[in-house]
Amino acid sequence: MSAPARPRADLPYELPAELQIDTDVARTITAGFIRSQLEQAGFERAVLGLSGGIDSALVAHLVAEAIGAERLLCVLMPYRTSSAESRSHAEEVAGRLEAPSRLVDISPIVDGYFDSGSAPEGEPRAEALRRGNFMARARMEVLYDHSVTWRGLVVGTSNKTETLIGYTTLWGDSASAFNPIGDLYKSQVRQLAEAMGVPDAILRKQPSADLWPGQTDEAEVGSSYAELDRLLYWMVDRRRTEDELVEMGFERAFVDRVVKLVATSEFKRQMPPVAKLGPRTAGVDYLYPRRRPGSTRR
Amino acid sequence: MGLVQLAPRLGVVEENLERHLEALAEARSRRVELAVFPELGLTGYLLQDLNADVAMRLDDRRLQRLADATRDLSAVVSFVEESEDHQLYISAALLEDGELRHVHRKVFLPNYGLFDERRFFAAGTLMRSTPSRLGVRLGICVCEDFWHMPTPLLLALDGAQILVNVSSSPGRDLASINESGLGTADSWRGINRTYAQLTTSFVIFVNRVGVDESITFWGGSEVVAPDGTTVFQAPLHAEGVFVAELDLAALRRERIAMPLLRDERPEVVLRQLERIVRRRAGEHEAGGEPRDESDDEAEAVP
Numbered sequence: 052m053s054a055p056a057r058p059r060a061d062l063p064y065e066l067p068a069e070l071q072i073d074t075d076v077a078r079t080i081t082a083g084f085i086r087s088q089l090e091q092a093g094f095e096r097a098v099l100g101l102s103g104g105i106d107s108a109l110v111a112h113l114v115a116e117a118i119g120a121e122r123l124l125c126v127l128m129p130y131r132t133s134s135a136e137s138r139s140h141a142e143e144v145a146g147r148l149e150a151p152s153r154l155v156d157i158s159p160i161v162d163g164y165f166d167s168g169s170a171p172e173g174e175p176r177a178e179a180l181r182r183g184n185f186m187a188r189a190r191m192e193v194l195y196d197h198s199v200t201w202r203g204l205v206v207g208t209s210n211k212t213e214t215l216i217g218y219t220t221l222w223g224d225s226a227s228a229f230n231p232i233g234d235l236y237k238s239q240v241r242q243l244a245e246a247m248g249v250p251d252a253i254l255r256k257q258p259s260a261d262l263w264p265g266q267t268d269e270a271e272v273g274s275s276y277a278e279l280d281r282l283l284y285w286m287v288d289r290r291r292t293e294d295e296l297v298e299m300g301f302e303r304a305f306v307d308r309v310v311k312l313v314a315t316s317e318f319k320r321q322m323p324p325v326a327k328l329g330p331r332t333a334g335v336d337y338l339y340p341r342r343r344p345g346s347t348r349r
Numbered sequence: 350m351g352l353v354q355l356a357p358r359l360g361v362v363e364e365n366l367e368r369h370l371e372a373l374a375e376a377r378s379r380r381v382e383l384a385v386f387p388e389l390g391l392t393g394y395l396l397q398d399l400n401a402d403v404a405m406r407l408d409d410r411r412l413q414r415l416a417d418a419t420r421d422l423s424a425v426v427s428f429v430e431e432s433e434d435h436q437l438y439i440s441a442a443l444l445e446d447g448e449l450r451h452v453h454r455k456v457f458l459p460n461y462g463l464f465d466e467r468r469f470f471a472a473g474t475l476m477r478s479t480p481s482r483l484g485v486r487l488g489i490c491v492c493e494d495f496w497h498m499p500t501p502l503l504l505a506l507d508g509a510q511i512l513v514n515v516s517s518s519p520g521r522d523l524a525s526i527n528e529s530g531l532g533t534a535d536s537w538r539g540i541n542r543t544y545a546q547l548t549t550s551f552v553i554f555v556n557r558v559g560v561d562e563s564i565t566f567w568g569g570s571e572v573v574a575p576d577g578t579t580v581f582q583a584p585l586h587a588e589g590v591f592v593a594e595l596d597l598a599a600l601r602r603e604r605i606a607m608p609l610l611r612d613e614r615p616e617v618v619l620r621q622l623e624r625i626v627r628r629r630a631g632e633h634e635a636g637g638e639p640r641d642e643s644d645d646e647a648e649a650v651p
Contacts, residue, residue, distance in 0.1 A: 069524070071524065071526075072523040072524060072525055072530075073523055073524075073525045073527065073530030073531070075530065076520075076523055076529075076530035076531055077523055079585070079586050080520060080523075080565045080586070083559070083560055083565055083586060084560050084563075084565055087559065087560035088560075091359075337398065338397040338398050339397055339398050339399060340359055340360070340395055340396070340397055340399065340561065340562055341562060342359065342562070343359065343360045343399055344360045344361050344399075
C-alpha cells in the first residue's frame with residue numbers, strides 16, 4: 052500500500068509531495084527493464100562508472116538487485132583533482148554490494164591531450180568546462196572498452212533532471228546501452244536510493260559533477276533540486292504553460308531560465324539528424340525496435 | 350476461465366506460439382473453459398516496421414495450430430492480421446473446437462503520448478458480439494477500444510454477456526498517491542468496474558507483462574462481475590496462467606435486478622448520433638435548428 056502524498060519531514064533531503072513515487076513498483080519495473088535489456092541483447096553482465104555520487108550508486112544497487120552484484124563491474128575513474136571523498140564513497144558502494152570493481156585513473160588520458168600541445172588554444176574561461184567534458188568522454192571510452200573485456204553492457208546513470216536541463220556531456224556521461232533512472236527526477240533518485248539502502252553519507256552530501264574542486268550542481272544551476280524538479284514536473288509532465296507556472300508560485304525569472312535550459316539542450320536528447328536522400332532513412336522512415344529477431348549478438 | 354498474463358518476445362512469433370500452446374495445455378489441465386491471451390501476444394507490441402514481417406492471414410497454419418489446441422475449449426488470441434487487400438490490423442480471434450470462429454479488428458488505434466498505432470496499422474470497422482461454446486455471447490475488443498464509450502455499449506446491446514478486453518497497456522505514472530502505485534493500473538480498474546456495472550456484464554481484462562524497449566507492461570489482469578465487484582485480480586508484473594471462476598447465475602440475477610440493458614434506448618442514441626454527426630459535419634450551421642427537433646417539441650405539447 053502506498054503512502055499518502057504529503058511532504059515528509061523525516062528525510063535527509065527535500066522531497067516535494069507531487070514527486071513521491073511508489074518505490075516498490077519502481078524497483079520491480081527497473082529490475083525487469085534491466086534484465087530484459089541484457090537478455091534481449093544477449094548479455095549477462097553489466098558495467099558502470101561509479102563516481103561516488105547518488106545516481107551511479109543507485110544504479111549499482113538496481114543492477115545488483117536485478118542480476119546479482121557479481122555480474123556488475125563497477126569502474127572508478129577519478130581524475131587527479133577528483134575529491135578523495137568521492138572515491139571513498141564509490142569504494143564503499145562497490146564494497147557493500149560485493150560487486151567487482153576496477154580503478155582507472157583518467158589523468159594521463161586527459162592531461163596527455165591538454166598538456167601535450169595537442170589541444171587547441173581556447174578562452175581561458177572555457178578551459179575548466181572543456182576539461183570537464185573531456186573527462187566525461189574519457190570515462191565513456193574507458194567504460195566501452197571494459198564493456199568488451201567484461202562482456203557486459205554499459206548502464207547509464209543520468210537522471211531526468213539533468214537530462215532535461217542538459218546538464219550532461221554529449222557522448223560522455225549521457226552515453227550508455229540503456230538507462231534505468233533516466234525518467235526519475237533527482238528527488239525521486241534520492242527517494243529510491245534511500246529505499247534501497249544507499250549509504251547515508253551519499254544521500255546527505257551535496258550533489259556534484261566533481262569536474263573541479265568545490266563544484267556543486269545546485270550552485271551551478273542556481274536552484275535547489277527540489278525546486279527545479281517541481282518546476283520541471285509541472286512544466287514537462289503536467290504540461291503547464293509558463294504563465295500557469297508563475298501563477299503556481301514559481302518565480303518568472305526562474306521559469307524563463309529553466310525553459311531556456313530545456314530548449315537549448317533538446318539536441319542532447321536525440322540522435323543526430325541524417326540528411327534525407329534515399330527512399331528509406333534510418334530514424335526517419337526506417338523504424339525498427341532496437342532489439343528484434345536476429346539482433347542478439349550471441 | 351484462465352487469464353494468460355504472458356510476456357511475448359518482440360517479433361519472435363514461433364517462440365510466442367510455443368508459449369501459447371504451453372499455456373493452453375496448462376489451462377486445459379486446470380479445467381479452464383475460456384483462455385484469454387493479451388493483445389499481440391503472438392508478436393509483441395512495439396513492432397514498428399516489423400508489423401508486416403509478423404502479419405498472418407486468417408488461414409495461416411500457425412493460427413490453425415493454435416486452433417487445433419482448442420478442442421473442447423475456447424481461446425482468445427491476438428496477432429497482426431493481414432487482410433486480403435494487405436491491410437494490417439491488430440486483431441483478436443476466438444478459437445474454439447479447432448476452428449477460428451470470430452475475429453475482432455481493433456477499432457480505436459491510439460496515436461498520442463507513447464502510442465503510434467495509426468502509423469503502422471489499419472483500424473477495424475466492426476463491433477460485434479459473437480456466440481461461444483460457453484453458451485453466452487462474448488464481446489471481444491482490444492485495449493484502446495475500451496477507452497471509447499461506444500465499445501461496451503455496442504457489444505452489450507449486440508448481446509454480449511462477457512466483455513473480453515485484451516491489452517498491452519504500458520505502465521506509467523509512478524506517483525505514490527495511486528492505489529496500486531501505477532496511474533495506468535488505477536485508470537483501467539476504474540474503467541473495468543464501471544463498464545461491468547453499466548452493461549451488467551462480466552468484464553475480463555487481460556494485460557501482458559514484460560518489456561518492449563523502454564516500456565514495461567504491468568499485467569494486473571482482472572475479472573469484474575456484473576455488479577462491479579472484482580472477482581479476481583492477477584498480480585502486477587508477474588507472468589502466469591491465472592484461473593478465475595465466472596458464475597453466470599450471478600449475471601442473470603444482476604440483469605433481472607438491474608435491467609439497465611432492457612431500458613437502453615438505442616433508437617434514441619441512433620437518432621441523436623445521426624443529428625450530431627450531421628451537425629459536426631457543418632450541415633446545419635447555416636440553416637439553424639433541424640426540423641425534426643421542432644417536431645419533437647410540438648409532440649411534447651399536450
